Amino acid sequence: MGMTMTQKILAAHAGLPSVRAGDLIEAKLDLVLGNDVTTPVAIGVFEAAGFERVFDPEKITVVLDHYTPCKDIKSAELCATARAFARKHGISHLYDTGAAGIEHALLPELGLVGPGDCVIGADSHTCTYGALGAFSTGVGSTDMAAGMAAGENWFRVPDAIRVVLTGSFRPFVSGKDVILDLIGRIGVDGALYQSLEFTGPGVAALSMDDRFTIANMAIEAGAKNGIFPVDDKTLEYGKGRFRREIRIFEADPDAHYARTVEIDLDALEPTVALPHLPSNTRPVSAVKGLPINQVVIGSCTNGRISDLRAAAAILKGRCVAPGLRCIVIPATQAVYLQCLEEGLAKIFIESGCALSTPTCGPCLGGHMGVMSAGERAVATTNRNFVGRMGHVKSEVILANPAVAAASAVRGCVADPAELEQEGCTC
Amino acid sequence: MLNGTVFHYGDNVDTDVIIPARYLNAPSPAELAKHCMEDIDAEFVNKVRPGDVMVAGWNFGCGSSREHAPIAIQASGVSCVIAASFARIFYRNAINIGFPILECPEAAEKIRSGDRVSVDLTTGEIQDETTGETFHAAAPPAFIGNIIAKGGLLAYLKDKVNR
Structure with missing residues (x-):
């Protein structure tokens, strides 16, 4: 065999x-x-x-x-x-x-x-x-x-x-x-x-x-x-x-x-995983509108240059929703430098994101974006277990970088395709 | 022969609830034990007594590779974990630190929290003394048995490297 x-x-x-x-x-x-x-x-x-x-x-x-x-x-x-x-x-x-x-x-x-x-x-x-x-x-x-x-x-x-x-x-x-x-x-x-x-x-x-x-x-x-x-x-x-x-x-x-x-691949829609298991998946269209407090774009899963380009393409000319925190973390120094050289860093900062030095940080609830009780994040990270990003009563929704960026603009779980039709907002 | 009271949990108990990452920067076993299971059962650390047994469903220990998870459970006084199945990194970690784990779907399903159980690690026999039921877990493969017999992975390797 x-x-x-x-x-x-x-x-x-x-x-x-x-x-x-x-x-x-x-x-x-x-x-x-x-x-x-x-x-x-x-x-x-x-x-x-x-x-x-x-x-x-x-x-x-x-x-x-x-x-x-x-x-x-x-x-x-x-x-x-x-x-x-x-x-x-x-x-x-x-x-x-x-x-x-x-x-x-x-x-x-x-x-x-x-x-x-x-x-x-x-x-x-x-x-x-x-x-x-x-x-x-x-x-x-x-x-x-x-x-x-x-x-x-x-x-x-x-x-x-x-x-x-x-x-x-x-x-x-x-x-x-x-x-x-x-x-x-x-x-x-x-x-x-x-x-x-x-x-x-x-x-x-x-x-x-x-x-x-x-x-x-x-x-x-x-x-x-x-x-x-x-x-x-x-x-x-x-x-x-x-x-x-x-x-x-x-x-x-x-x-x-x-x-x-x-x-x-043609049939795939942007997909999210709701709390508290990565297998709890839905098409983003089924859960859009769910309110969130934080967005994290980064991690070993989605902190590479093409991830940040996808996020920046959404955030360009738009603003992070009032009351929402969006934390962008290039995965390496080289990715960070490339963000600067390609103008992505400017887009992130102008849209109201925090741009962090590389770290695993919030993905595992370590630092740089830990949540309080009752808060909910859309994150490009890999796990949405109970307490993963902070308080045991906080929640994580896993998503791709485009969905995360669109959600940061809307202040709720959002479909990037819909945002695209609306054009720029800030 | 191990003997203790059962703490029963469900499926997919992940390493983030076994020992939350906010405590991973204090890697002494005693310190980790103070926060064991905190995010799934805040009362666990107050109730657990030496020798007690943890029983859970499928995919126990999924998620992070943190060896702090079996270390925390072991240091809390738990004598063994019985589960329907284990996530593979947790399974390796438990073997490597010499912490007994038994895979037995039937026991995982029937044993209840608070039952008194006795476990014979040499035969894999699990006796629920509260209900009188007996279960049999499969013995580990000989290769793994040999690692455990040598006293864990490092002792096994030391023996091999020195030869």
Whole structure:
């Protein structure tokens, strides 16, 4: 029986000719990632076990992105612990305030991950790099410690769901709507312990940023990873960027899939997920008018340049609704700079948005936009769990950047297509 | 043999309610335990006693990869979690820190909050002493059993690296 793309990457890293779903294997790692929340815990585990050296300092990356620039003394201490460890072990890929961006936007941008890689990260959205044709998955801090010590880890080889994409997007629809639609259809545990393997003629129409957004939220369907085939767009993106020799893997024609889900991109509408699960999806047209207090545009899901361009296109010549706060967070320093160079920063500020330095911040209720009881946000982030962005009685509605920007202008959940017809308002 | 009173929760209990992100910058187990389950059951930390058992539905521990979640539950005194299914990162994290978890959909459905249960981790037998019902959870695969037997993932790897 043939192998899926994920199975082939795992087999290659385990030094095995083939693997089957359910096999327990030990695979070599090309990169081990941690952040300011998870790395200090991993360091504690690493040191308590008595390890004195990391397997390869060049293959470990630490990104201080969650509570940074440090929001309080405790957060500062976490960062200090991570910095000291990196210094001690010669880990040069530590990205601190001023260089840091949100890890899952930063690592691809820097070329630290590429096609065919096997990557673990102590952050659940590590699955983002599947957009590049890598196997990458989120793990906990003990797994990170194990990866740092041994350069390998154990995996149960996953079965897969094949997601066949056809067609191309209508206006104001993007990668976020694909993944929200999919999660709405299969549920938050619909792909538990499985891979989501995206394929079909629709893939070619997706930008790399769309693919990052889709792979990023594979975890929200319970998946171990989400993965895209490597095509011309991947190679173009990686030109002069990928630091390792790339390895291109393709699923065998006779690979086994647990099921196949088809998504017609032409039929997709801008989609939102209502509180308190990412699977609680509706077309935006069904819930427009719902009052909101805050909009957040950013995160590892939707903080890349094409996301900010989509938001700016809506906000240009318009104003954020009175009484509403709109916080825009470019995911990396490079994206921030590009916002300045392309004039997007001016659009955001003139329309009344707060433009923040890169941080995960409000996505996880950390800082830079935490909500009080009774408040509701439309956010381009990835989770709308109870209390995710602040008070246990606050609510988050997940949406794409165009919907978020339109909602910021209207002061309620809004359809960008309707706003377009009205023209500029300020 | 573990023995305790049950705290029962529903499906999709996520790591944000197990330990909200606002406490993740205080990663000592005792500090995390003070806020365990705070956003889903504010009374949990006042009621839980050493040895108590958490029982929940499908996809327990979904969401963030924060190992702080099983650490918080373990430090609160809970002796094991029984669920219909576990989200995969939580599942790995629990194994890796040596915290017992059992997958048993039937037990998850029938056991109620406040029941007294006993759990035999070697056989996977779960006894609801309040109702008299017995359930059987599947034993972990041998590979995972070996990690647990070595005392967790790091001890397992240390052994391997030194060889």
